Amino acid sequence: MVEFKVSEEVKEVIASLERFIKVEVAPLEEKFVKAYQNERYLYDENGEYIKEFQEALKQVRLKSAEAGFFTMFGMPELGGMGDEFGPVAVALIHEALMKKYGHSLLVQEIFPPGLFTGGLTPVLLGLTPELREEVLPKVKSGESMLCFGLSEPDAGSDVWNIKTRAVKEGDHWVINGTKQWITNAPYAEYAIIFAITDPELVSKRKGGITAFLVPFDGETCTNSSVIPILGSVGSRVGIISLEDARVPESHIIGELHDGFGAALHGVDIGRVVMAANCVGAAQWALNQAIEYAKQRETFGVTIDKHQAIQMMLAECAMDIYAGRNMLLHCAWKMENQKELPLKEISMIKAFTTEMAFRVVDRCMQICGGMGLTNEMKFEKVWRWARSMRVPDGTAEIQRRTIARRLLKGDSDFN
Numbered sequence: 001m002v003e004f005k006v007s008e009e010v011k012e013v014i015a016s017l018e019r020f021i022k023v024e025v026a027p028l029e030e031k032f033v034k035a036y037q038n039e040r041y042l043y044d045e046n047g048e049y050i051k052e053f054q055e056a057l058k059q060v061r062l063k064s065a066e067a068g069f070f071t072m073f074g075m076p077e078l079g080g081m082g083d084e085f086g087p088v089a090v091a092l093i094h095e096a097l098m099k100k101y102g103h104s105l106l107v108q109e110i111f112p113p114g115l116f117t118g119g120l121t122p123v124l125l126g127l128t129p130e131l132r133e134e135v136l137p138k139v140k141s142g143e144s145m146l147c148f149g150l151s152e153p154d155a156g157s158d159v160w161n162i163k164t165r166a167v168k169e170g171d172h173w174v175i176n177g178t179k180q181w182i183t184n185a186p187y188a189e190y191a192i193i194f195a196i197t198d199p200e201l202v203s204k205r206k207g208g209i210t211a212f213l214v215p216f217d218g219e220t221c222t223n224s225s226v227i228p229i230l231g232s233v234g235s236r237v238g239i240i241s242l243e244d245a246r247v248p249e250s251h252i253i254g255e256l257h258d259g260f261g262a263a264l265h266g267v268d269i270g271r272v273v274m275a276a277n278c279v280g281a282a283q284w285a286l287n288q289a290i291e292y293a294k295q296r297e298t299f300g301v302t303i304d305k306h307q308a309i310q311m312m313l314a315e316c317a318m319d320i321y322a323g324r325n326m327l328l329h330c331a332w333k334m335e336n337q338k339e340l341p342l343k344e345i346s347m348i349k350a351f352t353t354e355m356a357f358r359v360v361d362r363c364m365q366i367c368g369g370m371g372l373t374n375e376m377k378f379e380k381v382w383r384w385a386r387s388m389r390v391p392d393g394t395a396e397i398q399r400r401t402i403a404r405r406l407l408k409g410d411s412d413f414n
């Protein structure tokens with residue numbers, strides 16, 4: 001039986017996260033009010049976060065790890081508590097934070113990005129015991145960050161088209177190539193780099209790509225620039241240049257020629273996180289719009305009396321209700337069924353990212369000119385929601401997966 005009740009345990013976690021945010025995060029947010037209101041003060045001239053803000057983000061990670069939040073969704077084999085907190089808890093907890101705080105960079109830092117491109121990513125299961133001993137404590141404590149280097153200038157949706165090559169020289173691999181759009185590349189200590197190790201297997205699309213753990217050394221593996229997106233003056237997304245980067249054989253993650261085996265570990269939970277953030281953000285926006293509509297007067301009445309405004313509120317509510325129930329049903333399936341519900345995971349990724357954008361956009365409209373200001377914080381959430389339709393599989397690639405599943409006979413909705 002499907003049960004969407006929030007368990008007492010999850011309620012307690014949400015309450016303790018709220019206490020944590022009040023004590024550890026809110027004072028930091030106050031320090032950066034100016035930067036939150038105007039991105040000109042958040043980024044340096046290269047588009048990276050200013051040093052003070054990087055330090056603040058690190059402080060949140062360290063404190064979160066100390067309090068046990070940072071690793072709570074990680075696999076037990078890596079020192080996490082993922083066996084206690086499955087996809088339903090992941091969804092409810094991420095939703096609750098976004099719903100209450102909106103899109104706050106410092107609050108978002110409590111958990112690793114998407115739970116799979118950083119922190120205790122399941123990809124780390126593929127490290128040798130020696131390397132695990134070196135890397136894991138730093139990652140677990142929030143001291144060091146990882147980034148996930150798969151996409152390239154010529155390879156986004158079509159990941160088989162990567163050009164980065166790794167060639168064996170003695171007991172080392174020498175890697176050359178460029179990675180693009182990599183979240184946290186400007187701030188990470190290590191990159192998980194996917195490179196071609198057997199071009200023939202790649203040409204048949206049957207393997208031949210290997211994942212490597214590559215430290216940023218500032219010479220052969222560098223974060224060469226930040227990519228500002230959607231009008232921002234900086235971002236978390238960067239380009240990685242690899243020029244004869246040498247790593248020992250032991251830096252292979254998982255099996256040689258089977259990098260995608262490692263890469264796909266965790267993508268599913270990443271999509272649950274993204275969907276939950278979208279469902280939470282949409283509720284945050286709707287609550288703001290309702291409050292505003294009750295106060296703002298035009299033509300002698302508050303705007304909540306105008307049917308046009310009521311229609312927009314109702315559209316938002318229907319969107320949120322649909323997205324939230326899809327998300328929870330999918331998370332429940334992930335927890336209770338043996339096979340991964342691939343069709344549903346793609347549906348929640350595509351639907352909720354588009355839904356959050358529609359909802360935030362309507363809420364901005366309800367608030368008129370004020371909706372466009374930084375003061376109401378809609379525009380930041382609007383840009384964020386818009387950007388979520390591209391990473392971790394675009395909306396079109398998700399639809400392709402859904403259609404493929406349907407055509408293979410997976411056409412029920414139980």
Ligand SMILES: Cc1cc2nc3c(=O)[nH]c(=O)nc-3n(C[C@H](O)[C@H](O)[C@H](O)COP(=O)(O)OP(=O)(O)OC[C@H]3O[C@@H](n4cnc5c(N)ncnc54)[C@H](O)[C@@H]3O)c2cc1C
Nearest residue numbers: 148149150151156157158181182183390391392394396397
């Ligand atoms: C904010 C952000 C963060 C990111 N973080 C990371 C990261 O940490 N690590 C990483 O490796 N990558 C990351 N990416 C890259 C991301 O995964 C790619 O941008 C994404 O896969 C799309 O690839 P592309 O941009 O090359 O678009 P393309 O693949 O070139 O697609 C262009 C358009 O064609 C459509 N399209 C492509 N193929 C098909 C098809 N078969 N059928 C129908 N339509 C199709 C797409 O949906 C899209 O509309 C990030 C991107 C962004 C924007």
